[in-house]
Amino acid sequence: MTGQLLLVDDEPGLREAVQAYLEDSDFSVDVAANANEGWQKLQQHTPDLVITDVMMPQVDGYQFLKQMREDPRFKTLPVVFLTARGMTKDRIQGYNAGCDAYLSKPFDPDELVAIVENLLERRGATDKPSEGTNLDEIARQLAEIREQLKQRPAIAQTASPIKIDLTPREQSVLDLVAEGLMNKEIARRLETSVRNVEKYVSRLFSKTGTNSRTELVRYALEHGLTH
Incomplete structure (x- = not known):
């Protein structure tokens, strides 16, 4: 499966490793070092899915997600949270905020790829077909x-x-x-x-x-x- 992804994470090492793994899995990946940069990338090109860290300086993942969900252009854009906070209450907070998947660090990159593929497949199945539904x-x-x-x-x-x-x-x-x-x-x-x-x-x-x-x-x- 192919798709255009936006990866937002303030840890350079993790960001580069995840980008490389996703690209090896045939995805095109644009990256941002923080939420503000990620928001600028969204204005330039709407990806098929966003992967974002939760704990980031200045604007955290929850604020970034809220900003996306309040914009009609990104209201239904699939979002995956990556975070070191993996307690049940943290996951509940993430899903209540509107994320589509919540993956705790450290994680298996194959699991991330499976989540991304599943979300893109679901989105493709529910999107209005280009030839219409009549x-x-x-x-x-x-x-x-x-x-x-x-x-x-x-x-x-x-x-x-x-x-x-x-x-x-x-x-x-x-x-x-x-x-x-x-x-x-x-x-x-x-x-x-x-x-x-x-x-x-x-x-x-x-x-x-x-x-x-x-x-x-x-x-x-x-x-x-x-x-």
Whole structure:
């Protein structure tokens, strides 16, 4: 699984070690040495998940979390607390403050990776799919796509090949979209999260200048982009 994470911790050694382990697990990790720096990073780019220490100078993790939850942009952003305070009352305080997971130091990095993957998977499952939740509209789009697929040989005869730099995963997603699969089905086929599929579809829209799955498939077929 991939994802963009923000790690906030004032201990340089721990911060670097956790960053390295998460990056080895295929996550992209941005780091901040304190909550104020973390807040600035959030303004520049919204990550998929935040991992933050609780006990930090000036602004602690609870204040940082409160600041995030009061901002509509970050109200539902998954947050994992890392802290040396592991008593039950501390965990309760963390969950009451709105964190999604609470991990006591020292911790097994594999456990952190499992927590992050689980939270991102849950978020992907509950996020509104990019193609919408109107079943009639989805059915209509599928019908259009499949109708175009029937005409594929005719289209191929007049195709005007065009070179667009697609990553192997983007190509795989494009081919499956062209087969008429929706994001949930594509995620299952590629063994990834729905959220990741949505990101790839969004990138395909951007690279092809299209705005819908139907337009994307039409563009791909006309320009010989599908395999």
